[in-house]
Amino acid sequence: MSNYFNSLPLRIQLQELGKCRFMAPSEFSEGVEPIKDKKIVIVGCGAQGLNQGLNLRDSGLDVSFALRAAAISEQRDSWKRATENGFTVGTYEELIPVADMVLNLTPDKQHTSVVKAVVPLMKQGACLSYSHGFNIVEEGTQVRDDLTVIMVAPKCPGTEVREEYLRGFGVPTLIAVHRENDPNGNGLELAKAYAAGTGGHRAGVLESSFIAEVKSDLMGEQTILCGMLQSGALLCFDRMVEEGIDPAYAAKLVQYGWETVTEGLKQGGVTNMMDRLSNPAKIRAFDLADEMKTILRPLFEKHQDDIMTGDFSRTMMEDWANDDANLLKWRAETNETPFEKQPLTDQPIDEQTYYDQGILMVAMVKAGVELAFEVMVEAGIIDESAYYESLHETPLIANTIARKKLYEMNIVISDTAEYGCYLFDQAARPMLKDFMQRQGSDVIGKGLDGGNGVDNKRLIEVNDAIRNHPVEVVGRTLRGYMTGMQAITSAD
Ligand SMILES: NC(=O)C1=CN([C@@H]2O[C@H](COP(=O)(O)OP(=O)(O)OC[C@H]3O[C@@H](n4cnc5c(N)ncnc54)[C@H](OP(=O)(O)O)[C@@H]3O)[C@@H](O)[C@H]2O)C=CC1
Ligand SMILES: CC[C@](O)(C(C)=O)C(=O)O
Ligand SMILES: [Mg+2]
Numbered sequence: 001m002s003n004y005f006n007s008l009p010l011r012i013q014l015q016e017l018g019k020c021r022f023m024a025p026s027e028f029s030e031g032v033e034p035i036k037d038k039k040i041v042i043v044g045c046g047a048q049g050l051n052q053g054l055n056l057r058d059s060g061l062d063v064s065f066a067l068r069a070a071a072i073s074e075q076r077d078s079w080k081r082a083t084e085n086g087f088t089v090g091t092y093e094e095l096i097p098v099a100d101m102v103l104n105l106t107p108d109k110q111h112t113s114v115v116k117a118v119v120p121l122m123k124q125g126a127c128l129s130y131s132h133g134f135n136i137v138e139e140g141t142q143v144r145d146d147l148t149v150i151m152v153a154p155k156c157p158g159t160e161v162r163e164e165y166l167r168g169f170g171v172p173t174l175i176a177v178h179r180e181n182d183p184n185g186n187g188l189e190l191a192k193a194y195a196a197g198t199g200g201h202r203a204g205v206l207e208s209s210f211i212a213e214v215k216s217d218l219m220g221e222q223t224i225l226c227g228m229l230q231s232g233a234l235l236c237f238d239r240m241v242e243e244g245i246d247p248a249y250a251a252k253l254v255q256y257g258w259e260t261v262t263e264g265l266k267q268g269g270v271t272n273m274m275d276r277l278s279n280p281a282k283i284r285a286f287d288l289a290d291e292m293k294t295i296l297r298p299l300f301e302k303h304q305d306d307i308m309t310g311d312f313s314r315t316m317m318e319d320w321a322n323d324d325a326n327l328l329k330w331r332a333e334t335n336e337t338p339f340e341k342q343p344l345t346d347q348p349i350d351e352q353t354y355y356d357q358g359i360l361m362v363a364m365v366k367a368g369v370e371l372a373f374e375v376m377v378e379a380g381i382i383d384e385s386a387y388y389e390s391l392h393e394t395p396l397i398a399n400t401i402a403r404k405k406l407y408e409m410n411i412v413i414s415d416t417a418e419y420g421c422y423l424f425d426q427a428a429r430p431m432l433k434d435f436m437q438r439q440g441s442d443v444i445g446k447g448l449d450g451g452n453g454v455d456n457k458r459l460i461e462v463n464d465a466i467r468n469h470p471v472e473v474v475g476r477t478l479r480g481y482m483t484g485m486q487a488i489t490s491a492d
């Protein structure tokens with residue numbers, strides 16, 4: 001097998017990268033009806049598998065789990081998750097032959113072996129589904145041509161897929177039909193109904209392509225969503241401690257700070273997040289973000305370039321072949337960082353204080369969201385897709401850090417995302433070293449002294465720049481469709 005994207009002519013590559021159509025809510029008027037009588041068998045009961053399975057079942061669908069024999073015989077966690085939640089569990093041989101839809105929700109690194117084991121057991125004309133296009137696009141897996149191959153990709157960690165569903169909402173989702181496998185011409189119908197079953201249609205669904213999903217998902221997760229929040233957390237914590245802030249307080253400000261300030265982002269974009277700062281703090285954050293964008297743009301561009309050429313995928317697959325040596329090493333190193341090991345203070349921190357004392361964190365979110373959006377769009381990703389993959393998903397990743405710091409984030413996201421996050425973090429922190437040395441506790445840990453006076457012309461210029469960034473323009477439209485989005489926060 002070889003990289004499918006690289007096998008295509010540039011004309012088709014650009015077509016596929018540019019596939020991104022915001023689907024009107026009316027297109028989901030049938031809900032799950034088209035798959036109501038289908039037997040849905042999920043392979044893999046992990047972050048996505050369990051949570052998508054719970055949503056699909058709550059939406060009235062027939063869902064069971066096919067696990068590998070060892071998972072059943074050894075009663076592994078995936079077996080426990082499936083059985084404790086009341087699902088029917090069986091082996092591939094028992095469940096795959098009767099399945100109408102097989103959802104491959106195993107780790108990307110296992111997809112080739114899973115597809116080789118599962119596809120021969122699938123009945124004629126069935127449907128194979130993915131939640132990420134890596135196996136098809138980057139590894140070039142070819143699927144039996146009587147099978148329909150679709151993708152329903154939540155732009156969100158598995159845990160939040162379930163949490164948002166339980167809040168009566170959902171998470172933005174990309175759906176696609178593999179251009180090589182739509183023999184019955186009903187792939188889109190199946191994908192739409194499946195997306196409705198997860199609740200994704202309540203947040204927004206983009207009709208996309210396997211290629212557009214992969215090239216944007218890898219970029220979002222490696223840079224703003226996981227990489228920037230990881231690097232920012234470690235840099236801000238260490239800087240506060242160097243500046244004499246109580247480590248227990250500093251750890252709490254960071255752990256809950258991302259969730260608090262990005263809740264402002266989720267509800268009203270970068271504009272609202274920045275408006276929660278005082279005018280002097282807003283201008284300071286604006287300037288800090290600008291400086292970080294200049295420093296980090298080459299790194300964001302390198303990540304996008306390596307994703308487009310397949311160099312990232314090749315590098316990661318070399319680590320797969322080396323028993324995940326680098327992934328496991330970098331995971332252990334992260335778990336040993338002072339931030340990860342620091343207990344939190346019991347001192348309460350109110351919501352506004354996270355903004356006032358976290359000016360640098362706000363600036364990091366602004367810089368990361370804008371830079372990821374800009375670089376994705378420059379690479380051919382459509383604005384709506386870039387928005388979901390940068391701004392909208394950031395708060396959902398921040399929710400995982402609020403639960404149990406970087407450990408929780410890196411456990412909940414896919415191994416693919418975790419690997420890319422560490423790659424970014426290792427490069428970003430040295431690039432920001434000098435910049436961080438120049439930051440004091442006024443922008444991270446204590447907040448600005450003095451009054452609220454600013455120069456009017458400068459404030460108007462800053463507000464104008466924030467509000468008119470392309471991510472804000474497309475975001476206002478997309479958030480306008482999200483009428484059911486619920487506010488959440490863990491601040492005291
Ligand atoms: N994590 C996330 O938030 C997101 C993930 N995705 C995509 O969803 C898919 C699933 O990812 P994720 O939920 O993180 O997966 P997990 O890492 O949570 O793994 C899911 C399950 O797969 C099983 N598994 C592992 N290896 C094999 C194998 N060789 N054969 C069969 N089963 C196996 C494991 O169970 P056991 O070892 O017990 O068999 C595990 O519980 C990926 O394509 C990912 O890119 C998309 C969006 C977000
Ligand atoms: C942000 C990482 C992600 O792409 C996701 C949760 O959407 C993943 O692969 O886990
Ligand atoms: Mg993703």
Ligand SMILES: [Mg+2]
Nearest residue numbers: 217221414417
């Ligand atoms: Mg991903």
